[in-house]
Every structure is written in structure tokens, then in C-alpha cells.
Amino acid sequence: MITQELRDLRNAPVAQVSFDDARTADALRDTCANCSNLAGPEPQAFSLRRDGKWPLRFSGQLVFFVTGQWEQEEALFDHRLAIFFDDSNCIIAGLTLCPRQNNMLRPTYWAQHVTDPNALERLLDQWCREILINGICPEQPDNIRDARSALHIMTAHALRVAKPHTERKEPCLQ
Amino acid sequence: MSSMMEQTPMEASSQTGIAQFSQNAPTWRIKRVGGRPLAFMGSELAMAMSFTPTLPYWYEVNVYRTSDQQFVACVRLFYVSSDEQDTARAWECETLDEAIEALVRYDAAQDVRLTLDHGGPDRTAAEMAAHSLDLRAQVKSYRHHYATLIGEFLHDLDATS
Numbered sequence: 001m002i003t004q005e006l007r008d009l010r011n012a013p014v015a016q017v018s019f020d021d022a023r024t025a026d027a028l029r030d031t032c033a034n035c036s037n038l039a040g041p042e043p044q045a046f047s048l049r050r051d052g053k054w055p056l057r058f059s060g061q062l063v064f065f066v067t068g069q070w071e072q073e074e075a076l077f078d079h080r081l082a083i084f085f086d087d088s089n090c091i092i093a094g095l096t097l098c099p100r101q102n103n104m105l106r107p108t109y110w111a112q113h114v115t116d117p118n119a120l121e122r123l124l125d126q127w128c129r130e131i132l133i134n135g136i137c138p139e140q141p142d143n144i145r146d147a148r149s150a151l152h153i154m155t156a157h158a159l160r161v162a163k164p165h166t167e168r169k170e171p172c173l174q
Numbered sequence: 175m176s177s178m179m180e181q182t183p184m185e186a187s188s189q190t191g192i193a194q195f196s197q198n199a200p201t202w203r204i205k206r207v208g209g210r211p212l213a214f215m216g217s218e219l220a221m222a223m224s225f226t227p228t229l230p231y232w233y234e235v236n237v238y239r240t241s242d243q244q245f246v247a248c249v250r251l252f253y254v255s256s257d258e259q260d261t262a263r264a265w266e267c268e269t270l271d272e273a274i275e276a277l278v279r280y281d282a283a284q285d286v287r288l289t290l291d292h293g294g295p296d297r298t299a300a301e302m303a304a305h306s307l308d309l310r311a312q313v314k315s316y317r318h319h320y321a322t323l324i325g326e327f328l329h330d331l332d333a334t335s
Contacts, residue, residue, distance in 0.1 A: 001220060001221045001222070002219075002220045002222075002327075002330055002331055003217075003218070003219050003220060005217070005219055005239070006219040006220050006237065006270075006331070007331075009219070009239075009270050010270065010331070047329070047332060047333070049325055049326070049329040050325050051318070051321040051322050051324070051325040052278070052320075052321030052322075052324050052325055053278070053324075053325065053328065054328045054332060055325075055328060055329050055332050057332070104226075104228045104229055106224065106226060106229075106318075106319060106322040106323075107322065108318070108322060109322075109325055
């Protein structure tokens with residue numbers, strides 16, 4: 001519950017899109033998949049939820065977006081991975097893990113700038129590691145491999161099907 | 175739950191300037207862990223909770239504005255089991271940003287209950303290490319749980335009205 005009084009005190013920002021909005025994600029994903037030579041979608045304002053922090057806000061474009069389910073030790077998760085380019089051509093990655101019903105876990109949200117060519121790989125490893133540490137998966141060798149493999153497969157699939165705007169300049173790796 | 179916070183009917187204020195605000199402001203009294211109860215007149219600006227039916231505990235965070243235009247941030251921990259003691263921590267802040275920052279910086283690790291298992295001198299190093307690992311896992315679990323609530327709260331706060 002957040003009162004209007006509190007919003008007025010903070011001077012609520014202008015409307016922005018969350019990549020959790022399925023309709024927006026579907027529209028952008030269709031654009032990327034079907035239009036390799038046309039101009040990309042107009043930049044939009046995004047707000048990525050992050051655990052323990054303010055949302056990561058930026059203006060840019062969704063490059064690819066993939067969803068799926070992941071089962072680990074009889075626990076079922078819905079996962080979503082999204083990669084964005086912001087207006088300065090910096091790469092931003094966002095990952096969401098939502099436990100299915102009757103699971104003793106809360107949804108988890110990560111979002112971070114990708115700062116070097118191998119950063120996404122390290123981010124996936126880091127998030128896998130955090131998943132294990134937070135108890136979503138028991139920390140056993142097989143589970144470590146399965147969790148990491150699941151995210152790698154998910155990312156590789158997304159890279160195959162996505163067609164980002166080809167006229168974009170080289171990404172800014174800060 | 176009700177023992178941690180008491181809200182009394184409005185009280186007339188003899189102070190000028192804030193009389194109009196005070197006449198409509200309830201009185202809050204928050205019993206804090208390890209400190210004096212925090213009592214003030216004001217209104218609740220925001221509340222968020224992490225209650226999940228399958229979890230044995232949940233957090234609740236609150237932000238209040240007092241009648242003298244200051245702010246109070248509060249973190250409450252509730253347990254499903256009646257054998258556990260619910261707790262509350264609250265801080266007075268001069269600005270809204272300070273109040274929100276107090277919620278963000280709160281370390282949920284301090285809520286982990288330390289149970290001393292007196293295994294005697296025969297306890298092996300491996301047993302002690304296992305106990306240490308269990309404590310560390312609980313700390314990470316509490317921190318993660320609280321962080322998910324804060325992330326949800328800040329996301330809702332940052333969104334449009």
C-alpha cells in the first residue's frame with residue numbers, strides 16, 4: 001500500500017514501461033523476429049525491478065526476451081531473461097525467477113549493466129551461484145551444472161531467434 | 175502483533191501551526207527491540223508485507239509522517255508460530271529519503287535466531303563447521319527474503335500512481 005500522499009512527496013515520474021508487461025514484450029519480440037531490415041522499435045522507458053535496490057531505470061530497446069520453466073528438485077520455476085540496449089548503446093540484462101505455487105520461496109529479480117564482452121557469461125554464473133546460495137537449489141555438483149546449463153541454454157536460444165536492429169552502432173561497453 | 179504497536183484516538187493539540195494536522199492525526203506507539211517505544215502522532219504513508227502462506231515468517235515495512243513533519247521508518251518481523259516472538263524496529267528520520275534509505279540499509283541478518291547447541295567438549299570440528307554453515311545459510315535466506323520485499327516496495331513506489 002502506497003498512499004498518494006507519499007507519491008506526491010516524491011513527485012512520481014512519468015509513465016514508463018516495465019519489461020514485465022507481457023503485451024509490450026510480445027510486441028517487441030515479434031518486431032525483432034520478423035523485421036531484420038526495418039527500423040527497430042522506438043526507444044521506451046523501462047524500469048527493471050531489483051531485489052534490495054531501487055529499480056534500474058533507463059530508456060532503450062528490448063533486444064530479446066525469453067521465458068520458460070525450470071524444474072529443480074521437484075520445485076518448478078518460471079524464468080524470464082531480457083537483454084536491452086539503452087540509448088547510449090550500453091547493454092542491460094534482467095533476470096526473473098518466479099517459484100510456482102506452494103513453493104517456499106519468493107520471486108527473485110536481478111538487473112545489471114553488462115560492462116564487458118564476457119560479462120553476460122559471468123552474470124549468468126553469478127546468478128546461478130546466487131540461486132544456489134539462496135537455497136533455491138541444493139548446492140550439489142549436479143544441481144550447479146543443471147542450473148547453470150539451464151540459463152546458458154535459455155540465453156543461447158534467445159540469441160538464435162532474436163534479430164536486433166542491424167544499423168545499431170557497436171554496443172558501448174563501459 | 176498488536177502488542178508491538180498501539181494506535182490511540184486523535185488527541186487535541188494545543189500547539190499552533192500544526193493544530194489542523196494534529197486534530198486528524200492518530201497516535202502511534204511502536205515497541206522497539208532493544209530500545210524505548212517510539213510514540214508519535216502522524217499518518218501512515220506506505221506499507222508493504224512479504225507474507226506468503228508457505229513461509230514461516232514475513233516482514234512488514236512502514237513509512238509514517240509525523241505531525242511535526244518528520245518521518246518514521248519501521249521494519250516488523252512476524253512469525254506464523256505462536257511460540258516465536260514478533261519484533262519491530264523503528265527509526266526517526268528528518269527526511270523521506272532518509273526513511274526509505276533506512277529501510278533499504280536494514281540488515282535482516284540480525285533477525286536470525288542464534289541457538290547455542292551445547293554439544294559439550296566432544297563436539298567435533300566438522301559438527302561445529304556444519305552448524306556454522308547452517309547459520310550462514312539462514313543469514314542469506316533472511317537477507318534474500320527481506321531484499322525481495324524491499325525490491326517490490328521500491329518498484330511500486332517508483333511506478334506511476
